[in-house]
Amino acid sequence: MMCMLPDAVDELRESGGQNEAVDEQGRVPHGSADDPWVLDFSANTNPCSPDGAARVYESSLASARRYPPDDYCAFRAAASTVVDCEAREVIPTAGGLAAIRLTLQTSVEPGGSVLVPAPSFGEYAREVRLQGATPAFVDHDAILDADPAGHDLAIVCNPNNPTGECYDAERLRAFAERCRDADTTLLVDEAFLGFTDEPSLAGTPGVVVARALTKLYGLPGLRAGYAVATGRHRERLDTARIAWSLSGPAAAVGTHCLRDTEFVAATRERVSAERERMRTQLAGRFRVSPSDAPFLLLELDGRDTVEELLATVREHDMAIRDARTFRGLDAHVRIAVRMPDENQQLLGVLDA
Incomplete structure (x- = not known):
């Protein structure tokens, strides 16, 4: 977990800190029609999900009468194969947004700043503000040219939402190196990367990758996802994640889907x-x-x-x-x- 110096704690208390930030935030608009006939x-x-997902869900309901094993070994192993990292580097979360929030909670200080692409996923700026930090907006097509120095964290959505384009893999890795040199965490949201054959940045030092089963596997209501990180980032994420961060059925269905190449x-x-x-x-x-x-x-x-x-x-x-x-x-x-x-x-x- 992050450590805060006494002066920073006093400043947070005086300003109202994160409680004040919560009071000032609204909800972010999203797509999705509630009418099932639309x-x-x-x-x-x-619009499709892997064959057998419903069967796995139904058969796993009995396990919901007890707490799931908190190590999620099978889920971590399946996810690590998808993004080519070590299983221990996978941090299970209840969807990709939970991975994003967990990353900000463990990387961003109140009063800090975060490089945020625009236009891009609206939850980034909201989550930054909920941590008592300030989003520093950068054109999405110029984010890899931004100077990460002085920022707690930089965010890249790859491919970007809503514009849709992937970033050049070599330029993205070069930006990750600059972030690491500046001691700035890089969060790469790969919610849509599975639709492409572009390489993941999972397992790259200094980088946290966020992924979910929401988009590629067509299961937004399952709320299953994961972060991937190494070193101190991995340790902070794994320590800070809530216990039983995936339900038993979500872990079982997630494991099944992640294996369906x-x-x-x-x-x-x-x-x-x-x-x-x-x-x-x-x-x-x-x-x-x-x-x-x-x-x-x-x-x-x-x-x-x-x-x-x-x-x-x-x-x-x-x-x-x-x-x-x-x-x-x-x-x-x-x-x-x-x-x-x-x-x-x-x-x-x-x-x-």
């Missing part, structure tokens, strides 16, 4: 082909951002307002993401890549 393109989750390969092939098909068809009406992720960011050309487009799509019992909730975007929507027939339905509405 075809949801607003959330970037895989054929599912991942099939998902990558489908998403890549469908994303290119959708991008090509929509390029005549929208400015479509390059993407390596299971979604596309669309900038409107002025023929419709965002409100009008959202309403039109909703009239057809579909939902897309209002991307104006992302910092710096004012005429954008984001659409997920789903199954081919579903994507065709959306294309028919957007390209009308």
Whole structure:
């Protein structure tokens, strides 16, 4: 755990510290339609899950009558194979966001600052402020050129959400080295990296990687994820994580899914082909951002307002993401890549 000097403790008490930060924060908008009859393109989750996941969940319910083993050996081993690290470096968490919060809790001091890309996942800035720190926003496409010196932590979302592009692997590793030299923790959110064949930074000294089963495996309600770290970062994360950080069923289903390499390969092939098909068809009406992720960011050309487009799509019992909730975007929507027939339905509405 982090140690705070007496002067820092006194300053935190006088300022109201993290309690005051909590009082000042609201909730962050997210995609996802609550109506089960709506075809949801607003959330970037895989519409498919590995075969057998439901069976594993049902068979593991009996184990929920007792506490799960807190070492999560099978889950750690499965995750370590996916990202090519040591099993002990995997820290189980209840989803990727829990891994992000845990990293900030163990790396960021009240009064400190954190490099945050923009536009990017809105929870980053909120989580930074909840620690009593200040987000220092940097254009997402310039984050690897930023100077990490003087910051407690730097965040990179790879591929970035909502723009969708991956960062060059060599430049990202060079940035990780600069962060390490500056004694600045680097948090790399790899929530969507599993949709690509790009290498993970898991196991890199000075880097904490956050991953989840939410997106790639289509299980947002399972709340299963993990962080990966080495050295003192690993020790802090493992010490600070709550006991039984995954339920027994979540650990069992997570282990099953992480081992299904054929599912991942099939998902990558489908998403890549469908994303290119959708991008090509929509390029005549929208400015479509390059993407390596299971979604596309669309900038409107002025023929419709965002409100009008959202309403039109909703009239057809579909939902897309209002991307104006992302910092710096004012005429954008984001659409997920789903199954081919579903994507065709959306294309028919957007390209009308």
